[in-house]
Each structure stands twice: as C-alpha cells, then as structure tokens.
Amino acid sequence: MTMSTTHVTEAANPMRGLLPLWVGVGVYAVFVLAGNHLLIDPDTMWQITVGQWIIDHGMVPQTDVYSFTMRGQPWISTQWLAQVAYAAVYSTAGWTGPVVLASACIAATFALFTRFLARHLSESSTLVFVAAALALTVPHLLARPHVLALPVMMAWVGGLVAAADRRDAPSFRLLPLMTLWANLHGGFVLGLALMAPIAVDAVWGADARTRRSLALRWAAFAVASLAASCVTPYGWNSLLASRKILALGEALPLIMEWRPADFSSLGPLEVCLLLGLGLALYRGITLPPLRIVLLLGMLHMALSQMRSLETLALLVPLFLAAPLAKQIGAADDHAKPAGAPRRLLFAGLAVVLLAGTVAYASVVRFEPHTRGSPVTAVAELKKLNLSRVFNDYDFGGYLIANGVAPFIDGRTELYGEKFFVDHNAASGLMKPENLFRLLEEYNIEATLMRTQSAATTLLDHIDGWQKVYADDIATIHVRKPGAVHTLGPAVR
Structure with a gap:
C-alpha cells in the first residue's frame, strides 16, 4: 500500500514532464542576453523597411521600388507577414522588438522540439539532441523571417511524423499551419515536399489491409495542403517563387549561407556526425528504410548548403525518435500532471520573463552590427x-x-x-x-x-x-x- 501511494504521488507531481518548458525558458533567456547576435545580418534592415511599406500601403509589393538598377522589375515578397511582424515590433520598441520576437520564436521552436522528442526518448537523450541542435543552428538563428517560421515548421513536421508513427494520416487541423508558413517564409515548399516520403513511410509500415485507404487519406491531405499553401496575397506564385532561388546557379556558392559545408577545421557538424556514427556502430542501431532515406536526404542538403543545417538539426531527430526509443531507451510513462499548479507556474514564469526582458532592455542597447x-x-x-x-x-x-x-x-x-x-x-x-x-x-x-x-x-x-x-x-x-x-x- 505504501509503495502504491508513493508511485501515484510522484506521477501526479506537477513538476514532472516540464522539460519542454524549461528548455524554452532557457533558450529564450540565452538569446535575449545575446540579442545583438540576432542583428548581425544587414538583411534585417531591409526586411523591416519592406514590412513598414506593406503596413503604410496596405498591400504587398509586386515590383521593386528600392533599387535603381531593378526598379519596376517584377518582385514579390513571400515572407511578407514576417516582415510586417518585424516592422510592427520595431516601430513599437526599436531594435528590442525584433530581438524579443526572434528570441520568443526560437524558444518556441526548441520547446516544441523537446516536446516531440520527449514523447519517445528519455529526458537525457532528448537533452543531447537539444544541445546538438543548438550547436548546429546558432549561426543561422538571426532576426530574419525564417526564424519566425521555425516553430510553424516544427509543429507541421512534428504532426506529420506523429501521424506516420501511428500509421495514420495527419489531421486536417494542421492545414492552417501550412497557410501561416506560406505567408511567413518561402521554406514552406520543404514542408510540402516532405509529405511524400513521410506518407510512404506511414503506408509502408501499416497493415496490408489498411494501406489503400491510408494512402488515399494521405493523398487527400496532400491536395488540401497544396491548396492551403496558395492562400497568400500572391496565390500560387508564392509556390513558384522558389524556382528563382534555385535558378541562381553560380551565384549561390558566393553567398555565405548557401555555401557547402567546410570541414577544413573541426566544427559542430563534424563533431555531431562523428558522434552519431560512433553511437550507431557501438549500439548497432537500425532504422526503417524510409527513415534512412529522410536522414540521408537531409544530410545531403546540409552538406550542400550550410543554411540547411537547421533542418538537419531540427527535423532529423523527429524522424529518428520513435525507432531510436526501441533501441536506446524509451521515455518514462508518467501520468498527466495536475493542471492548476502548471498554469500557476506558466503564469509566474511569463511574468518573470517579461520583467527580466524589460529590465535588461533598459540597460542594454540592441543595434545592428x-x-x-x-x-x-x-x-x-x-x-x-x-x-x-x-x-x-x-x-x-x-x-x-x-x-x-x-x-x-x-x-x-x-x-x-x-x-x-x-x-x-x-x-x-x-x-x-x-x-x-x-x-x-x-x-x-x-x-x-x-x-x-x-x-x-x-x-x-x-x-x-x-x-x-x-x-x-x-x-x-x-x-x-x-x-x-x-x-x-x-x-x-
């Protein structure tokens, strides 16, 4: 009787299962404290200017109105909503606004990342992936539109992978995420492209009697997702805009973030790859065929373009979590903590973070490099x-x-x-x-x-x-x- 009572008490402890919250709080604090790192990219300045133009004119740009070499040429901004968000917070709080907004979105991304992994893996394993993801993504975590889209990407891909793990089709409630992503950043095309391999993985692993119906449900979801991605001021042109980036050819390697990975000196990517390879060899880890395809595809992208490190670091662990849990240890199964104490904790932390942000911003000046x-x-x-x-x-x-x-x-x-x-x-x-x-x-x-x-x-x-x-x-x-x-x- 004593042992049973103790177990129930521990399971009901409202402090259990809060790792995503603590990770989110810690990441937010780190990026606010290092706020000027978020402003080292000069592109942030024109992003805010475009956002203010959209606010002032009540419309999105269709042609270039800024340069003298391309003035009047067709140009659309597939990240218009993120630009508006940055412009709005900048007009309210100066450079503190973009720093806080970007930090909050990065924190939300890592909180969601932790939540998805903790469903399958132990807390210690989850923290290893979180540390690796931070090390790989920090150079590209800047106050730019893609950062505002990261939590949406995490929620979208996490929803797809969760459905595949259940051998089920995604809920249509995910569709608003695709519409939001398509208005925040052109990277939504990746979210559409990932549906095919994840769907094949789900259907492949399903019972033979349900494969046909499951494939049809995934196909219906894919069609609806494609339609949802076109709900932008530019319609389906947002989807086609990615072609201009891919058509830059020789220009891409000249841009720092589009350059291939450099192994001339030891860096976070090489360390993570070597440790991952060592673990796989030591533990004899095996993966389902389609998860291997996803892993290798993401790795190829990261080796080809440094800007793809964030997708390697944040998405690949989602693909690997369920298979790894069976081989390196699964998450502890605890009862759901009580709601009221958790709500009090959330409210208290929100007040502390808000007060700390205001106090820090009052003594530190944020400004572009x-x-x-x-x-x-x-x-x-x-x-x-x-x-x-x-x-x-x-x-x-x-x-x-x-x-x-x-x-x-x-x-x-x-x-x-x-x-x-x-x-x-x-x-x-x-x-x-x-x-x-x-x-x-x-x-x-x-x-x-x-x-x-x-x-x-x-x-x-x-x-x-x-x-x-x-x-x-x-x-x-x-x-x-x-x-x-x-x-x-x-x-x-």
Whole structure:
C-alpha cells in the first residue's frame, strides 16, 4: 500500500514532464542576453523597411521600388507577414522588438522540439539532441523571417511524423499551419515536399489491409495542403517563387549561407556526425528504410548548403525518435500532471520573463552590427545628393533602410545570377574589367565600398575618381573627370 501511494504521488507531481518548458525558458533567456547576435545580418534592415511599406500601403509589393538598377522589375515578397511582424515590433520598441520576437520564436521552436522528442526518448537523450541542435543552428538563428517560421515548421513536421508513427494520416487541423508558413517564409515548399516520403513511410509500415485507404487519406491531405499553401496575397506564385532561388546557379556558392559545408577545421557538424556514427556502430542501431532515406536526404542538403543545417538539426531527430526509443531507451510513462499548479507556474514564469526582458532592455542597447551599417559614410553620401551609387553587397540593406537606392542588396533572386556574379567579380577584382564596365554601363556617380575591399584600393589609384570620405568600415569615391590620383605614379 505504501509503495502504491508513493508511485501515484510522484506521477501526479506537477513538476514532472516540464522539460519542454524549461528548455524554452532557457533558450529564450540565452538569446535575449545575446540579442545583438540576432542583428548581425544587414538583411534585417531591409526586411523591416519592406514590412513598414506593406503596413503604410496596405498591400504587398509586386515590383521593386528600392533599387535603381531593378526598379519596376517584377518582385514579390513571400515572407511578407514576417516582415510586417518585424516592422510592427520595431516601430513599437526599436531594435528590442525584433530581438524579443526572434528570441520568443526560437524558444518556441526548441520547446516544441523537446516536446516531440520527449514523447519517445528519455529526458537525457532528448537533452543531447537539444544541445546538438543548438550547436548546429546558432549561426543561422538571426532576426530574419525564417526564424519566425521555425516553430510553424516544427509543429507541421512534428504532426506529420506523429501521424506516420501511428500509421495514420495527419489531421486536417494542421492545414492552417501550412497557410501561416506560406505567408511567413518561402521554406514552406520543404514542408510540402516532405509529405511524400513521410506518407510512404506511414503506408509502408501499416497493415496490408489498411494501406489503400491510408494512402488515399494521405493523398487527400496532400491536395488540401497544396491548396492551403496558395492562400497568400500572391496565390500560387508564392509556390513558384522558389524556382528563382534555385535558378541562381553560380551565384549561390558566393553567398555565405548557401555555401557547402567546410570541414577544413573541426566544427559542430563534424563533431555531431562523428558522434552519431560512433553511437550507431557501438549500439548497432537500425532504422526503417524510409527513415534512412529522410536522414540521408537531409544530410545531403546540409552538406550542400550550410543554411540547411537547421533542418538537419531540427527535423532529423523527429524522424529518428520513435525507432531510436526501441533501441536506446524509451521515455518514462508518467501520468498527466495536475493542471492548476502548471498554469500557476506558466503564469509566474511569463511574468518573470517579461520583467527580466524589460529590465535588461533598459540597460542594454540592441543595434545592428557595424559591419553592415556604414552609418557615417551614408550620412556623408546623402549630403552629396547623388542617385546612382555602386555599393558593397552587404551595405544594400542599410541603404534601403535609409532611403538611398542601392545598386544591389540582399534580394538576390531579384537581381539574378549574372548580375550578382558580375558584381561580385567586380567588387573583389576577380575580373577588374567588370568593375569598369559596370561603372560605365550604369552611369555610376559614386561608390560606397568596404574600405578593405580590392575595388576601393584600385579606385584610389584611378584618375577620374576622387576619395571624399573613408573610415574603418566604408569609403566613398565620387566620379570627378579632373581628379588625379596621388597615391602612386600615373597609370598609363
């Protein structure tokens, strides 16, 4: 009798089963404390500017209204809702707004991640996956639209995998998630693509008598999901927009996040792969065929493009959790904790986090990294009243945010492969003739380039271009026919 009573008391303890909550709270605190890390990408600035434009005009963009090189060309923003959200919180709380919003979405992502894994795995195993996922995703966790879509991605894929684990079809209640994802970020295409292998896995493992009906239910869900993804201001064009990214060809490897994995030095990806391989060999772990296909597909994506590390880190454990639970230990089966104490705990933690956020934001200044913010240089540039400025790629977001039409910015799909590659070859002097051609072809009046760039050094030595401003971040050269360089002998 005593042992039975003790067991019931432990199972009813409201503090049990709260690992997702503690993970979410911890992740939120870490990212708020390191808030400026979230603002190191200059693209955040033009994302907010576009969001404010949408709010002011009550419509989404259909053409480019920012650059002078592509003005009027067709351009849609498949991440318009995330841009509006960032613009709204920025107008309310300055840079604290995007930091808090991004941190909250990252925390929600990891809380959901922990919840899905803890259904199958022990808490210790779950925490190992959480630590690995954090290590792999931190470099790409920035205040950009994809971060706001991460909890939606987690809920969507988690729902699909849970259905496959039950040998069942997903609930149609998941469909609003696809519509939300399609309005937050173009990555929703991955959510659609994953339905096929997950559905095959579910049908493959089902009883032979139910396979036909189960396949039909998955097919109906897939059709409904495709329709739900088109419920955007752009309709089915949001679905087709991903083609422009994939068509960038040679431009993709030139963008940091699209580069393949680099194993020249030991990093988180290599450590995780080696540990995972070692565990599989030591424990003799086996996986169902379709789960192996999903694992290898995600691994290929991560090795091909560093930006896919987040999908490898956050989605692959969902595919592996149920099979691994049978081989490395399943989660403890506890009774559901009492609701009232949990609600009090949630309310208390919410108050503490809110108070802590306000207090920390009152003493710490959040602001974008100076690497992509040529503040003083742009202030000097605006005094010159010039309209055709050849700029460094990373400065484009800051120029848009400050009302200066850029030559190029982070909307690479707008500019296309050739334009981007030509600009990169010109600014880096891989092809010096590209620099002179672009300066003449677009009637460039001034250049705003990184002070350390090869193009800046070359313009210091070219007649007809006068340096009018320079600091540690950016240098301005103005076209001036009578200007003669003074840093070396005349170039004949």
